[in-house]
Amino acid sequence: AKQPVRVLVTGAAGQIGYALVPMIARGVMLGPDQPVILHMLDIAPAAEALNGVKMELVDAAFPLLKGVVATTDVVEACTEVNIAVMVGGFPRKEGMERKDVMSKNVAIYKSQASALEKHAAANCKVLVVANPANTNALILKEFAPSIPEKNISCLTRLDHNRALGQVSERLNVPVSDVKNVIIWGNHSSTQYPDVNHASVKTPAGEKPVRALVANDEWLHGEFITTVQQRGAAIIKARKLSSALSAASSACDHIRDWVLGTPEGTWVSMGVYSDGSYNVPAGLIYSFPVTCRNGEWTIVQGLPIDALSRKKLDLTAEELTEEKELAYSCLS
Numbered sequence: 001a002k003q004p005v006r007v008l009v010t011g012a013a014g015q016i017g018y019a020l021v022p023m024i025a026r027g028v029m030l031g032p033d034q035p036v037i038l039h040m041l042d043i044a045p046a047a048e049a050l051n052g053v054k055m056e057l058v059d060a061a062f063p064l065l066k067g068v069v070a071t072t073d074v075v076e077a078c079t080e081v082n083i084a085v086m087v088g089g090f091p092r093k094e095g096m097e098r099k100d101v102m103s104k105n106v107a108i109y110k111s112q113a114s115a116l117e118k119h120a121a122a123n124c125k126v127l128v129v130a131n132p133a134n135t136n137a138l139i140l141k142e143f144a145p146s147i148p149e150k151n152i153s154c155l156t157r158l159d160h161n162r163a164l165g166q167v168s169e170r171l172n173v174p175v176s177d178v179k180n181v182i183i184w185g186n187h188s189s190t191q192y193p194d195v196n197h198a199s200v201k202t203p204a205g206e207k208p209v210r211a212l213v214a215n216d217e218w219l220h221g222e223f224i225t226t227v228q229q230r231g232a233a234i235i236k237a238r239k240l241s242s243a244l245s246a247a248s249s250a251c252d253h254i255r256d257w258v259l260g261t262p263e264g265t266w267v268s269m270g271v272y273s274d275g276s277y278n279v280p281a282g283l284i285y286s287f288p289v290t291c292r293n294g295e296w297t298i299v300q301g302l303p304i305d306a307l308s309r310k311k312l313d314l315t316a317e318e319l320t321e322e323k324e325l326a327y328s329c330l331s
């Protein structure tokens with residue numbers, strides 16, 4: 001039998017946490033034959049709610065779930081974890097300055113980086129979900145220097161899946177027949193959802209999305225803005241931010257990273273830029289990646305047209321500015 005994998009979820013008493021932990025316990029993240037031990041962290045005001053989630057996990061009698069650690073102690077939470085999904089953070093409240101929110105999150109990610117660095121299992125893989133996701137991941141990377149940079153990522157898979165969903169609805173094809181969209185850059189409204197290399201499985205073979213969606217105007221306009229602003233649209237409709245789709249996408253992100261992407265398919269992940277596609281090195285930026293043997297590789301050599309170039313640069317500029325803001329919070 002396989003040894004259990006320890007999976008940390010921070011902010012586990014929150015909305016995404018509540019959707020995510022049962023998925024992990026059911027094998028959605030790591031596969032139906034992989035036992036797991038859940039580590040759940042939240043802060044003291046949420047301790048009672050967190051314990052309630054633990055009680056429900058016990059009550060659900062998940063066969064794959066071999067243990068639950070529910071704690072407000074960062075060190076206990078991080079000890080020996082193999083996967084860390086960082087959902088906890090400080091939300092932006094009405095009237096708050098961007099810098100104040102950044103400063104709270106920089107402090108959180110700096111201290112959690114140290115705890116992971118000291119106490120997580122060797123080769124622990126980290127996924128940051130909490131916003132500002134790319135910059136929180138960058139801070140985590142900077143303050144956990146012994147964790148290899150290839151092990152630190154942020155979630156843009158939700159945006160990627162949203163783009164697949166929009167194409168599927170537009171063409172009236174199953175979403176599983178659409179592949180190879182790309183989310184470039186920041187998990188924010190400056191992200192660039194790119195369909196220039198995406199394709200659809202049809203009875204006559206694989207066809208480019210560009211050839212099937214005759215309406216260029218839709219591809220250049222509404223498609224992009226719908227994906228960029230989908231988070232806000234969900235908040236408007238639900239009066240709460242995306243949770244089930246965020247949780248499901250976090251599972252997709254880790255599953256593909258650990259178990260590999262299907263042949264001929266890439267996904268989007270926020271990863272440490274090495275300068276590919278002339279994106280400044282040293283940003284956590286969303287790229288198209290393939291995964292094999294537990295490691296991601298940026299897809300190389302895709303032609304980038306002039307319009308796309310501008311959009312890649314715009315979102316990089318925003319990330320550079322966020323990075324500066326984050327650093328100014330450190331001093």
Ligand code: NAI
Nearest residue numbers: 011013014015016042043046088089129130131155158246
């Ligand atoms: P939520 O407010 O329901 O839950 C957040 C939880 O984090 C709360 O239980 C809170 O007590 C906890 N928390 C706060 N500080 C913490 C700390 N220092 N350590 C551990 N836990 C802490 O929020 P929700 O809806 O679950 O969203 C979580 C985060 O995910 C937010 O930052 C949100 O903006 C982000 N998000 C990111 C998405 C992405 O695609 N990257 C998509 C959707 C949400």
